[in-house]
């Protein structure tokens with residue numbers, strides 16, 4: 001263990017204790033204090049050099065820093081130490097605000113170093129025993145916790161709950177195991193320095209448990225007591241008692257006994273404890289975390305949660321009312337990678353129904369065209385309001401099947417928008433028809449209805465019969481179907497909606513699937529409704545088209561599968577994917593609501609750096625992706641990626657600039673709107689499980705890049 005070499009910073013009252021223990025453990029390497037008298041006293045006592053902070057940070061032989069300075073210095077000193085690649089032990093409180101503790105959180109994760117907060121009671125043998133008893137349910141459900149920390153202290157300019165309260169809050173949070181929902185507090189300034197010398201706080205938890213913390217530095221007798229009241233028993237942790245009496249348990253009958261809580265037969269006993277100094281246990285824990293690379297019990301997350309409660313107490317004290325903290329849970333300091341779509345979070349929401357449905361499919365061993373597939377098609381029809389739903393193998397096949405059902409082939413032309421995934425145009429070309437590429441609308445980035453006339457003309461000019469048009473609901477926002485349908489029908493074009501990205505979206509209350517003659521969608525895993533492989537579906541109100549589609553997806557079958565009546569393809573959705581989709585459909589409406597919330601939050605956080613394209617009036621988007629539009633796209637993408645935040649460009653090149661498709665006719669020869677969008681759009685993480693804290697982190701970075709490139 002002696003390989004750690006620790007510099008102690010802050011040689012005041014508590015620093016002296018730390019110096020003694022670190023020296024006993026053989027790891028004290030230097031002492032630092034602005035006050036030369038304090039540091040030279042410890043330097044002499046433990047035969048280690050007294051040095052400056054800068055000096056120890058630059059010294060590679062000092063591997064860790066223990067900080068016991070006044071708390072207003074913690075934030076900066078901790079961050080400096082982490083930047084210098086030192087492991088850090090810091091006395092409580094970690095910081096004086098949650099923004100401070102969040103900053104520290106970011107520095108911890110960037111440095112990969114160990115950080116431990118000096119919530120020393122978490123390492124007290126009596127509290128460790130108490131925590132175990134509570135977790136094992138020995139006291140039943142926790143109802144009340146009273147914590148008192150009183151004594152005669154020196155007058156101070158710091159509010160007393162910041163100096164004494166961290167211990168109580170840390171212990172209470174670890175006993176209850178939940179962040180609080182409400183905090184109220186009152187206090188008094190008795191010694192005349194303006195700071196609060198006494199305060200009482202009440203903390204309410206979602207479990208119904210309540211905690212009361214009373215701290216004072218103007219009290220004639222020292223008191224350090226934590227009382228836990230459960231419905232099966234009570235515990236008293238009184239640190240002023242001698243070891244044999246520090247932790248006393250009172251057991252009583254269950255609350256269902258007529259006698260009620262605390263009444264009737266009772267047993268009282270003291271718990272046998274190891275008589276070890278908590279500070280020593282704490283320092284040993286710090287050393288072992290450094291060695292093993294494991295996280296400490298009182299790590300940065302724990303310290304941050306405590307700061308969050310202390311900050312709420314401060315707010316309650318200064319506003320003189322109850323603070324509702326349920327809306328702002330201590331934000332998990334998450335600095336880890338952020339994916340575009342979080343399928344893991346989603347999976348944990350549906351795990352139980354997944355297990356049930358998948359095991360049924362596996363046991364039935366009907367992997368193709370089982371009941372699940374029919375059940376899914378019925379459920380999709382009910383959800384979208386479309387009269388017929390035909391599932392198939394993927395979204396690209398869905399488009400191919402739609403075109404085949406319309407008998408599109410050689411000599412025909414199909415209009416497609418320039419800004420889309422290649423799968424929109426590919427089936428047209430594959431069937432031997434002529435794609436006609438037209439530009440998109442600058443505001444919505446979906447097919448520009450004003451270009452349909454020119455598209456039809458161009459089709460005729462190239463000697464083709466214009467028969468259909470594929471509109472694409474880019475990013476989950478439905479295209480302008482009312483205008484598109486009108487224009488298309490005036491030219492006799494059938495409208496196919498490529499809704500691969502917009503399943504679930506609505507226009508004036510009508511759901512995608514009912515907005516065009518035929519709608520196709522994809523269940524690719526990252527789409528709004530995705531399976532665990534490939535899948536797709538078609539929606540149409542036309543009964544005879546639906547029958548043709550059912551035949552086409554199954555080798556052009558007639559009454560039975562060996563009766564081929566047309567040339568079809570093999571494009572069935574398999575039973576496992578149908579089972580997965582049925583599970584996901586259950587939570588889909590809630591997910592869709594969450595997507596709206598996430599999109600709204602981005603809009604608020606980003607201000608005028610809003611997303612693009614704008615969502616049209618009356619539209620509820622499926623928010624397949626959230627896309628920014630900026631001239632600094634590449635530098636922004638690079639910065640976000642460096643910080644572990646995934647981005648994607650939908651799409652870097654419009655169809656008319658892709659090698660495989662650039663020889664096809666383009667209205668007016670080019671697509672200026674799509675080309676300029678392709679150079680500027682950037683998709684940022686978008687999924688229903690994106691937390692507010694993560695969104696904040698993403699937006700801060702975006703605004704930072706925007707600000708610094710201005």
Ligand SMILES: *Cc1c(COP(=O)(O)O)cnc(C)c1O
Nearest residue numbers: 394395396421423424500522524
């Ligand atoms: C994803 C997508 C497709 C293709 O879907 P697959 O299931 O991957 O074949 C087609 N069109 C658009 C617009 C898409 O985003």
